[in-house]
Each structure stands twice: as C-alpha cells, then as structure tokens.
Amino acid sequence: MKNLKNVYLEHEQRITVNMSNIKTVDLWSEQVSFMAEEHPFSSPAVFFAYRVLSAENLSEKLQQLRMQCDIYLFYETFADTNRKAKNQQKALNFLDDLATINACFHCSNGKYFSEMSRTGFDPVETGGAGMLYVQRFQFTMLDDSAQILYKNLKFENMEVAVEKAVIAPGENKAKLFDEINT
Structure with a gap:
C-alpha cells in the first residue's frame, strides 16, 4: 500500500502539531512490552498500527480499503488518579491526552484518507x-499500488472474423441454447 506511508505521515503530523507534550510518535511494534531489550523511547508516546478490514475493487488494480487504525497512548509513570495521590494531575493529564487524540482524528479527513x-x-x-x-x-x-507493474495493453492491428456456425440437428442435447428455425 503505497499511500499507507502518506497516511502515517498525516497522522503523525496531527499528533505533533496538536500535542506538543508527546515525545515519541512511531508505528506500533509492542515497544512497551520490550522496553529494556529494545530501542528505548521517551514518553508520553503515541504509536499507530494499521490493518485492512475490507477491500473493494474499483477498477483494474485500484482498491478502496476500509482500514482500522489503532492509536496507542503510553505514559511511563507511577502517577495515580487517586484523589490523594501525589502525582494525580500528571495522571489526569493522560486522560486529557486521550481526549485530544480523539479530537485530532474523530470525524476527520485528510489528503490520503x-x-x-x-x-x-x-x-x-x-x-x-x-x-x-x-x-x-x-x-x-x-490503494493503487498494484498499478506499478500494470501495463495497459493496446489492441492495435487486430483482425476479428465473425463466422456463422451451423449446428447439426441433435447436437443441442444439453439445451444450452434455443433452437433457431430458419
């Protein structure tokens, strides 16, 4: 899907423009589960994952895709939303960021989506x-990525001959066509 890169870049831009506190934006690959073993990242972080839900063929090598986008928001913190918690406001900011993500994407359109x-x-x-x-x-x-290898064939200098076929009586046993009385 050649436009998936463009969709990701549009989505990434919506986060970076509207949420200056987000320190990492990336494609989702279970980073949170492997923070010690893999490339570390700063939080708060937003991750995107994409999958095709359905595809409709519109024309030769062109599809309209219904996509799912999972947007993960991660805070590495010991903050707690408990009323008496020392870092309650930090935890509540997480909830505000969830609302901002929804505001960035719900009922939206872009150049590529x-x-x-x-x-x-x-x-x-x-x-x-x-x-x-x-x-x-x-x-x-x-998604028109399949058109990269598609060659539109032209039928030039092609001759077509039409011949009248005569069916002998009794050859239409399967009744694939109506008998024509001439």
Whole structure:
C-alpha cells in the first residue's frame, strides 16, 4: 500500500502539531512490552498500527480499503488518579491526552484518507509502571499500488472474423441454447 506511508505521515503530523507534550510518535511494534531489550523511547508516546478490514475493487488494480487504525497512548509513570495521590494531575493529564487524540482524528479527513471515526477504546495491560490505552478508528483510503507493474495493453492491428456456425440437428442435447428455425 503505497499511500499507507502518506497516511502515517498525516497522522503523525496531527499528533505533533496538536500535542506538543508527546515525545515519541512511531508505528506500533509492542515497544512497551520490550522496553529494556529494545530501542528505548521517551514518553508520553503515541504509536499507530494499521490493518485492512475490507477491500473493494474499483477498477483494474485500484482498491478502496476500509482500514482500522489503532492509536496507542503510553505514559511511563507511577502517577495515580487517586484523589490523594501525589502525582494525580500528571495522571489526569493522560486522560486529557486521550481526549485530544480523539479530537485530532474523530470525524476527520485528510489528503490520503477520509471518513475517520472512532470505533473503540480500551486499556492495555503493560505489566509495569505505565499507563497504556488504545483507541480504534476506521477510515477509508484508496490503494493503487498494484498499478506499478500494470501495463495497459493496446489492441492495435487486430483482425476479428465473425463466422456463422451451423449446428447439426441433435447436437443441442444439453439445451444450452434455443433452437433457431430458419
């Protein structure tokens, strides 16, 4: 999908323009589960994951795709939303960021996507000191990446001959066509 790169860049820009506190924006690859073993990242962080939900062939080598975009928001923190918690406001800021992500994407259109709307919202267990939620969105995009190798064949200098075929009586036993009386 050649436009998936462009969709990601549009989505990444919506986060960086509207959420200056986000320190990392990346494609999702279970980074939160492997923070010690893999490339470290700063938080708060937003991650995107994309998958095709359905595809409709529009023409030769062109599809309209209904996509799902999972947007993960991660805070590495010991902050707690408990009323008496020392870092309650930091934890509440996480909830504000979830609302801002929805504002960035719900009922939105871009140059490479349209009809984006939120369809889900779930906490994700991290097993550590972090808060991770995923918001699911659906959108529509066109994919013409198969046209790269497509050659539009031209039929030039082609002769067509039409001949009248005569069917002998009794050859139409399967009744594939109506008998014509001439």
